[in-house]
Amino acid sequence: MISLLVTILAGALIGWIASKIMGTDASMGALANIIAGIVGSAIGGLIFSGGRNFGSPGFNLGQIIVGIIGACIVIAIMKAISGRGRTVA
Numbered sequence: 001m002i003s004l005l006v007t008i009l010a011g012a013l014i015g016w017i018a019s020k021i022m023g024t025d026a027s028m029g030a031l032a033n034i035i036a037g038i039v040g041s042a043i044g045g046l047i048f049s050g051g052r053n054f055g056s057p058g059f060n061l062g063q064i065i066v067g068i069i070g071a072c073i074v075i076a077i078m079k080a081i082s083g084r085g086r087t088v089a
Contacts, residue, residue: 011037014064018071024079036071036078044070 015037019025044066
């Protein structure tokens with residue numbers, strides 16, 4: 001139960017930071033930030049670990065940075081699919 005709560009809180013923090021970096025904070029709600037943070041952390045972990053030792057226990061700054069990078073990737077994909085990333089001149 002505690003690990004689920006930590007996962008949700010870490011996902012919210014990571015998703016919020018990534019949405020600030022990507023400039024989508026105003027258009028994303030709290031739930032979207034949490035989902036982007038959790039999914040982004042999983043994708044970032046897979047990319048940076050090369051699939052080895054995925055889901056290792058512990059919590060450190062490196063994992064947060066990897067999660068933010070992964071969440072930025074998820075947000076970029078979401079923007080590309082929804083078409084919100086395009087600006088009209």
